[in-house]
Amino acid sequence: GKYRVISTKSMPGTRWIDLLVQQDCRVEICTLNKTILSVEDIIALIGDKCDGVIGQLTEDWGDTLFSALSKAGGKAFSNMAVGYNNVDVDAATKYGVAVGNTPGVLTETTAELAASLSLAAARRIVEADGFMRAGLYEGWLPHLFVGNLLKGQTVGVIGAGRIGSAYARMMVEGFKMNLIYYDLYQATRLEKFVTAYGQFLKANGEQPVTWKRASSMDEVLQEADVISLHPILDKTTYHLVNKERLSMMKKEAILVNCSRGPVVDEVALVEHLRENPMFRVGLDVFEDEPYMKPGLADMKNAVVVPHIASASKWTREGMATLAALNVLVDMRSLHINFFIILHSI
Ligand code: GLV
Ligand code: GLV
Numbered sequence: 001g002k003y004r005v006i007s008t009k010s011m012p013g014t015r016w017i018d019l020l021v022q023q024d025c026r027v028e029i030c031t032l033n034k035t036i037l038s039v040e041d042i043i044a045l046i047g048d049k050c051d052g053v054i055g056q057l058t059e060d061w062g063d064t065l066f067s068a069l070s071k072a073g074g075k076a077f078s079n080m081a082v083g084y085n086n087v088d089v090d091a092a093t094k095y096g097v098a099v100g101n102t103p104g105v106l107t108e109t110t111a112e113l114a115a116s117l118s119l120a121a122a123r124r125i126v127e128a129d130g131f132m133r134a135g136l137y138e139g140w141l142p143h144l145f146v147g148n149l150l151k152g153q154t155v156g157v158i159g160a161g162r163i164g165s166a167y168a169r170m171m172v173e174g175f176k177m178n179l180i181y182y183d184l185y186q187a188t189r190l191e192k193f194v195t196a197y198g199q200f201l202k203a204n205g206e207q208p209v210t211w212k213r214a215s216s217m218d219e220v221l222q223e224a225d226v227i228s229l230h231p232i233l234d235k236t237t238y239h240l241v242n243k244e245r246l247s248m249m250k251k252e253a254i255l256v257n258c259s260r261g262p263v264v265d266e267v268a269l270v271e272h273l274r275e276n277p278m279f280r281v282g283l284d285v286f287e288d289e290p291y292m293k294p295g296l297a298d299m300k301n302a303v304v305v306p307h308i309a310s311a312s313k314w315t316r317e318g319m320a321t322l323a324a325l326n327v328l329v330d331m332r333s334l335h336i337n338f339f340i341i342l343h344s345i
Helices: 015-022 039-046 063-071 089-094 107-122 125-133 162-175 188-203 217-223 243-248 266-275 313-332 338-343
Strands: 003-007 025-029 052-055 076-079 098-100 154-158 178-182 211-213 226-229 254-257 280-283 302-304
Touching: 003 313, 015 025, 015 313, 039 052, 039 063, 052 313, 063 089, 076 313, 089 098, 098 313, 107 125, 107 162, 107 226, 107 254, 107 280, 107 302, 107 313, 154 162, 154 217, 162 178, 162 188, 162 226, 178 188, 178 217, 188 211, 217 243, 243 266
Parallel strands: 003 025, 003 052, 052 076, 076 098, 154 178, 154 226, 178 211, 226 254, 254 280, 280 302
Antiparallel strands: none
16 A cells, blocks of 8 residues: 555444555554553554554644654544544644544434433433342332423523534424524524424424524523533533533433533532432533543432443444545545445445
């Protein structure tokens, strides 16, 4: 192969490797037995000649790495993630390295996990599962693990982009929830969908669903029963949900986060969970991954999973393929029909 392409991790499927090999690349996959690679590890991988790198969201792609990649002749870096808060795009630009991410293929998978966490929290699935396994079940009782009915309640979405909109649609259509959302941009297609679905329900003699675009985030927090966070992480969204905002929410609200951990002040969240036993939370991401803030693991009103929102086979293979295509396009200036390739996975 003429081009040397490194992947810092082994990735699902083989299609991404085939694509690179077909386009004159030699692919090297890091075999270091470490979950997360340090900047030094990656510099060693890049070596003297490297044309492109596929990296992970756990890696710190800043000035040091882009400088090393550029010195090695590198032209492309692809983050195997839709989020790129781990990438300093200005630094990459300074060193002439193009940056790619993997949107689109993870939209539905991620929204489905947000929906799963919403349901797990609403119906106390994890708590009840633990109760069964501990041998505590002695028979049906009227008050055993009573949770929240979603139908007719309001789902709140903060950040109605691809993932937030897909989640909103699932909750509205699947559970007949009303929608309130906050976003800088109007989610026109989502609004049209809720309107049409509301008319359909009405025509069938059912209570129609409604939507509202909130004029502030606080309005969503105050009015919604289930709130899911879907912003990007940057300076403006760091600790977006803090102590003050938690206190605005209903005492029995559910908060779901499948975006990035630092969007929520996790210390304030633990305190809030402790003081409000009816408040529940479903978390896929944490402020200091892989760690949880002290006390969170003991809270029965929290469902916690290890950053698996995009973890379906189709999506992970798609992310790997898209990451490889990004490297090829940027490194070789190839024109590839992404749509056709992704739909044939
Ligand atoms: C996962 O967190 C992603 O950004 O793809
Ligand atoms: C519950 O199992 C019921 O039959 O109401």
